Amino acid sequence: xxxxVPVPSREADxxxxxxxxxxxxGGARLPHVVQRVTMYGAPRADGANVVLVPHALTGSGRVGExxxxxxxxxxxxxxxxxxxxxxxxxxxxxGSTGPASHAEDGRPYGSRFPVLTVRDIVRAQRAALAELGVxxxxxxxxxxLGGMQALAWGVEFPDDVAIVAAIxxxxxxxxxxxxISSTARAAIANDPNFNGGDYYDGEPPARGLDLxxxxxxxxxxxxxxxxxxxxxxxxxRGADPAAGLWERFDVEGxxxxxxxxxxxxxxANTHLALSKAMxxxxxxxxxxxxxxxxxxxxxRVVLVGIGGDWLFPSAQVRETWRRLRxxxxxxVYLELASDHGHDxxxxxxxxxxxxxxxxxxxxxxxxxxVAATALG
Amino acid sequence: xxxxVPVPSREADxxxxxxxxxxxxGGARLPHVVQRVTMYGAPRADGANVVLVPHALTGSGRVGExxxxxxxxxxxxxxxxxxxxxxxxxxxxxGSTGPASHAEDGRPYGSRFPVLTVRDIVRAQRAALAELGVxxxxxxxxxxLGGMQALAWGVEFPDDVAIVAAIxxxxxxxxxxxxISSTARAAIANDPNFNGGDYYDGEPPARGLDLxxxxxxxxxxxxxxxxxxxxxxxxxRGADPAAGLWERFDVEGxxxxxxxxxxxxxxANTHLALSKAMxxxxxxxxxxxxxxxxxxxxxRVVLVGIGGDWLFPSAQVRETWRRLRxxxxxxVYLELASDHGHDxxxxxxxxxxxxxxxxxxxxxxxxxxVAATALG
Numbered sequence: 091x092x093x094x095v096p097v098p099s100r101e102a103d104x105x106x107x108x109x110x111x112x113x114x115x116g117g118a119r120l121p122h123v124v125q126r127v128t129m130y131g132a133p134r135a136d137g138a139n140v141v142l143v144p145h146a147l148t149g150s151g152r153v154g155e156x157x158x159x160x161x162x163x164x165x166x167x168x169x170x171x172x173x174x175x176x177x178x179x180x181x182x183x184x185g186s187t188g189p190a191s192h193a194e195d196g197r198p199y200g201s202r203f204p205v206l207t208v209r210d211i212v213r214a215q216r217a218a219l220a221e222l223g224v225x226x227x228x229x230x231x232x233x234x235l236g237g238m239q240a241l242a243w244g245v246e247f248p249d250d251v252a253i254v255a256a257i258x259x260x261x262x263x264x265x266x267x268x269x270i271s272s273t274a275r276a277a278i279a280n281d282p283n284f285n286g287g288d289y290y291d292g293e294p295p296a297r298g299l300d301l302x303x304x305x306x307x308x309x310x311x312x313x314x315x316x317x318x319x320x321x322x323x324x325x326x327r328g329a330d331p332a333a334g335l336w337e338r339f340d341v342e343g344x345x346x347x348x349x350x351x352x353x354x355x356x357x358a359n360t361h362l363a364l365s366k367a368m369x370x371x372x373x374x375x376x377x378x379x380x381x382x383x384x385x386x387x388x389x390r391v392v393l394v395g396i397g398g399d400w401l402f403p404s405a406q407v408r409e410t411w412r413r414l415r416x417x418x419x420x421x422v423y424l425e426l427a428s429d430h431g432h433d434x435x436x437x438x439x440x441x442x443x444x445x446x447x448x449x450x451x452x453x454x455x456x457x458x459x460v461a462a463t464a465l466g
Numbered sequence: 467x468x469x470x471v472p473v474p475s476r477e478a479d480x481x482x483x484x485x486x487x488x489x490x491x492g493g494a495r496l497p498h499v500v501q502r503v504t505m506y507g508a509p510r511a512d513g514a515n516v517v518l519v520p521h522a523l524t525g526s527g528r529v530g531e532x533x534x535x536x537x538x539x540x541x542x543x544x545x546x547x548x549x550x551x552x553x554x555x556x557x558x559x560x561g562s563t564g565p566a567s568h569a570e571d572g573r574p575y576g577s578r579f580p581v582l583t584v585r586d587i588v589r590a591q592r593a594a595l596a597e598l599g600v601x602x603x604x605x606x607x608x609x610x611l612g613g614m615q616a617l618a619w620g621v622e623f624p625d626d627v628a629i630v631a632a633i634x635x636x637x638x639x640x641x642x643x644x645x646i647s648s649t650a651r652a653a654i655a656n657d658p659n660f661n662g663g664d665y666y667d668g669e670p671p672a673r674g675l676d677l678x679x680x681x682x683x684x685x686x687x688x689x690x691x692x693x694x695x696x697x698x699x700x701x702x703r704g705a706d707p708a709a710g711l712w713e714r715f716d717v718e719g720x721x722x723x724x725x726x727x728x729x730x731x732x733x734a735n736t737h738l739a740l741s742k743a744m745x746x747x748x749x750x751x752x753x754x755x756x757x758x759x760x761x762x763x764x765x766r767v768v769l770v771g772i773g774g775d776w777l778f779p780s781a782q783v784r785e786t787w788r789r790l791r792x793x794x795x796x797x798v799y800l801e802l803a804s805d806h807g808h809d810x811x812x813x814x815x816x817x818x819x820x821x822x823x824x825x826x827x828x829x830x831x832x833x834x835x836v837a838a839t840a841l842g
Contacts, residue, residue, distance in 0.1 A: 116708060205711055265692035265717040266684065272718040273680045279712070280673045282658050287711075297656045301677070304649045308642065313779070316641035322748060332492060332746050335581055335663075335738060336655070339745065341641040342648040362711060369715065370708050372698060400776075403689070 096154040096162045096169040100129040103185060104218040112214065118204035121194050125218035126151050126185025130161070131173035137226035138252070140173045141453065142215065144232040144239035147306070147364050148356055150184035151176035159439025166443040167231065172453055175224070179239075180214040181206045181363035189359030190290060199359075201287030206363050208235070208371040212242045216250070228453045229253035231446075233435030234402070235364060238371045241391070245377060248388040253453070255446060257394040257426070257435040260406040261380050261413070262372035267401050270309055271365050274302035278358050287359055299358045300349030302365075307348045312398030312431030316341055373410075380410065384417030391421040392449045394442075399432040422449070472530040472538045472545040476505040479561060480594040488590065494580035497570050501594035502527050502561025506537070507549035513602035514628070516549045517829065518591065520608040520615035523682070523740050524732055526560035527552035535815025542819040543607065548829060551600070555615075556590040557582045557739035565735030566666060575735075577663030582739050584611075584747040588618045592626070604829045605629035607822075609811030610778070611740060614747045617767070621753060624764040629829070631822060633770040633802070633811040636782040637756050637789070638748035643777050646685055647741050650678035654734050663735055675734045676725030678741075683724045688774030688807030692717055749786075756786065760793030767797040768825045770818075775808040798825070 104125045106112055111119030128151040133140045143153040143161060153161045153176035154169065161167045167174050178186035181203070189203035219227070230240040230251050237259025244254035263271065281298030283289050324331050325343035338346070377383035393411045395404030404425060411423035424445050428434035435442060480501045482488055487495030504527040509516045519529040519537060529537045529552035530545065537543045543550050554562035557579070565579035595603070606616040606627050613635025620630035639647065657674030659665050700707050701719035714722070753759035769787045771780030780801060787799035800821050804810035811818060 205708060207708070262698060264689060265696045265698065265715070266687075266689045268698070268715050269680070269684045269692065269717045269721055272714065273677065273684065273721060275711075276680065276722075277653060277656075277677055280653075280657070280677060301649065301653055301656060304645070304652065305681070308645045308649065311642075313640060313642045316645065320641045322638060322641065322644070322751070332581060332583070335651075335742055339641070339644050339648065341645045345645055345649060346652075366711055375698070 094163055095158060096130050098128045098130055098152070098154065099132065102127050102129075102222065104221045106214065106217050106221070114204055114210045115207045116205045120187060120204070123180060123187045123214050124185070124191070125180070125187075125214055126178045127218055127222060128152050128176045129173060130154055130169035130175070131171075133173040133224045137224055138228045139171075139453065140175060140224055140227040141167050142175050142177070142219070142227050142230045142243070143167065144212070144215065144230065144236040145176065145179060146232070146234040146236045147361070147368065148352070149236070150182070151178040151186075152184070157436065157439075160442060166439070166446055166450065172228075175219070177215045177218060179364060180211045181360055181367065183357035183360040186214075188357065189287065189363060190357050198290040200290060203287070203359060203363060205370075206367045207376070208238050208242045208367050209246060209376060211367060212239050212246055215239075216243075216247055226250045227252075229255060229450060231255040231450070232259070233257040234259055234432065235368050238368065241373070242371070244387050244389040244391055245373070245383045248386050251389045253392070253450065254387075254389045255392040255394070255449065257442070258396045258399050258402045258407070258432050260402050261374065261410040263369055264403065264406060267309070268369050270305055271369050274305040275362050275365055277301035277305070278362060284358065287362070289358070294353070295358045296353040299353045299356065299361060300346075302361060303349045303352040304345040307345055309401040310431060310433040312400070312429055314398060314429040315431055318429065320344060380413040381417040384414045384419040387414070387419045389420075390449075391419055392424060392446070393421060394424050394426050394435075394445065396426045396428060396430075396432060396434045398429060399434070401432045424449075470539055471534060472506050474504045474506055474528070474530065475508065478503050478505075478598065480597045482590065482593050482597070490580055490586045491583045492581050496563060496580070498563075499556060499590050500561070500563045500567070501556070501590055502554045503594055503598060504528050504552045505549060506530055506545035506551070507547075509549040509600045513600055514604045515547075515829065516551060516600055516603040517543050518551050518553070518595070518603050518606045518619070519543065520588075520591070520606065520612040521552065521555060522608070522610040522612045523737070523744065524728070525612070526558070527554040527562075528560070533812065533815075536818060542815070542822055542826065548604075551595070553591045553594060555740060556587045557736060557743065559733035559736040564733065565663065565739060566733050574666040576666060579663070579735060579739060581746075582743045583752075584614050584618045584743050585622060585752060587743060588615050588622055591615075592623055602626045603628075605631060605826060607631040607826070608635070609633040610635055610808065611744050614744065617749070618747070620765040620767055621749070621759045621762050624762050627765045629768070629826065630763075630765045631768040631770070631825065633818070634772045634775050634778045634783070634808050636778050637750065637786040639745055640779065640782060643685070644745050646681055647745050650681045651738050651741055653677035653681070654738060660734065663738070665734070670729070671734045672729040675729045675732065675737060676722075678737060679725045679728040680721040683721055685777040686807060686809040688776070688805055690774060690805040691807055694805065696720060756789040757793040760790045760795040763790070763795045765796075766825075767795055768800060768822065769797060770800050770802050770811075770821065772802045772804060772806075772808060772810045774805060775810070777808045800825075
């Protein structure tokens with residue numbers, strides 16, 4: 091049954107231009123930062139009805155568009171009863187300041203865009219929400235890179251969020267995932283059109299970005315799903331894969347198609363910036379240890395591991411939960427059983443709803459307001 | 467303890483030029499085919515002391531060089547007691563006919579080199595051995611693509627081999643592995659130097675090949691090994707990975723190094739041809755079904771699954787064994803417990819020796835001769 095795509099009630103470009111520029115964790119400063127904020131519903135003064143939904147590597151602030159079945163009228167995050175907010179990440183290409191934005195000299199940042207961290211991304215979000223009068227949120231709910239942001243919200247702004255739900259995300263990427271992510275970045279850099287990142291006057295590095303997307307897609311799906319969906323069948327639109335070096339299996343045709351549509355909607359430099367932020371995210375490194383991070387947390391934390399996820403193996407998610415718990419955090423671990431792999435957070439809205447509805451129930455009750463007030 | 471690298475007792479370029487050319491499964495014919503054969507020891511007339519060791523994607527016929535601890539004096543495949551033979555694959559770049567070889571017009575094949583299958587590869591091997599007077603072998607022992615060749619030997623030439631040992635190889639690649647392999651091939655094709663495969667007059671597509679190798683390396687190692695070896699440490703020769711978009715984690719530096727040394731020793735077209743052969747190998751497709759293939763087998767078949775191998779998941783290897791058994795083949799399944807992942811067949815010579823020595827014992831006994839004779 092197709093779900094209604096909710097219409098944003100408000101979309102605002104919030105300009106943050108603090109004295110001396112917007113400071114980044116790596117030491118650089120951006121003269122100003124735009125955050126494109128998309129709101130579904132109106133925030134209450136105490137923020138208890140607000141759910142911030144940070145996006146994953148390739149998303150946007152239009153959360154109602156990319157998370158159907160989870161965000162919408164009557165859904166887990168009910169846009170008719172809550173205020174659901176999406177913000178395009180700093181570094182993004184859907185309205186917020188990113189590498190394609192113009193620097194002070196009127197030229198795109200390109201190669202001059204500084205390295206970002208997840209902490210930078212959530213700090214920009216927090217500042218933008220404050221500009222809009224939202225000083226506290228009932229929950230931050232995200233998957234993958236969005237889950238990392240949810241965790242970072244809980245640790246960075248312990249007084250400002252009541253519930254943190256991170257799906258398919260752990261305290262840090264594994265070396266295998268860093269290897270894949272960095273190889274995808276190298277594929278972009280290898281494209282002759284890349285020109286070190288300064289390609290906005292010419293053709294974009296579409297072939298490199300295509301390869302990066304194919305790699306990404308492979309990490310988002312489980313072996314089981316690929317087996318069910320593609321098996322060893324030949325490409326549905328091509329010849330027998332044995333007929334030529336470039337005749338394809340179905341899975342290969344699928345990946346090529348995914349690459350093709352991806353390059354039309356994502357800026358390669360955004361892909362680099364956000365992949366790098368994902369690789370760098372590390373509660374141990376960022377806060378000294380997961381335990382130190384956990385000691386800052388005041389929110390209830392829900393970690394959802396996904397069976398068959400090999401980008402963020404569920405064992406790693408469980409291990410993050412274990413460490414948070416040992417350090418005294420109010421953390422629960424839930425497992426989403428799915429054949430989808432990492433993508434299950436997008437592909438299994440019903441299962442995710444069953445899993446998270448009890449945890450998010452306080453958003454819909456008086457208790458939420460009380461809890462949020464108590465945090466203050 | 468470093469093992470002695472055995473010195474080949476003979477190395478021969480066998481030229482196969484059957485009337486009308488050497489036929490390939492896809493229908494093409496090569497006017498002639500050279501097979502570079504490396505021998506350690508002398509074959510007995512009945513062939514019972516001969517072990518053929520087909521190589522994996524990036525190997526050569528010099529099996530004593532790339533399989534130390536498994537092939538050598540006193541090793542599992544004892545070059546002082548057996549006759550161990552390696553043959554560079556058809557399509558290879560270590561002496562046998564491949565895409566860089568000259569066609570009839572005196573120019574390299576390049577893009578004109580036909581699609582190869584594992585069956586083509588083993589047929590060329592069989593013909594070359596016959597030219598050298600070797601009509602039967604005691605065993606074919608190989609890992610990965612070499613294991614596929616071992617299986618194909620057993621099925622194609624049931625009367626000519628007594629023991630087939632395939633390590634980290636199953637009846638066919640999974641769709642995930644096809645996806646990775648084909649993405650690696652796409653990375654080569656994307657390199658502007660590739661020129662459709664006709665690059666022998668210019669610079670080779672080194673950057674594409676580098677990416678392909680990085681991807682390959684990621685599939686050869688297990689999560690556990692990468693965790694132990696690299697964790698999330700920064701590059702040992704570089705700055706903090708957070709210091710710049712291209713500053714690296716240790717695992718990234720390792721992959722880049724592997725890519726760098728690889729491009730000096732492998733021809734990109736060989737990589738394409740042999741990867742494609744690996745993707746195409748499929749006992750079901752090639753013989754109608756695994757069961758039909760199994761019915762042809764007269765050799766004892768040993769399948770070795772590797773724990774933590776995600777290129778050839780051990781569950782798939784076990785499933786191949788189960789199907790062979792059900793069809794009545796004399797097949798055993800053994801599991802190599804290792805943190806290495808797919809590479810364990812190279813990295814764990816001692817464990818592999820413990821596992822396979824009992825199975826290969828007949829090679830060293832009179833019984834082997836008897837068994838081989840009985841096959842005839």
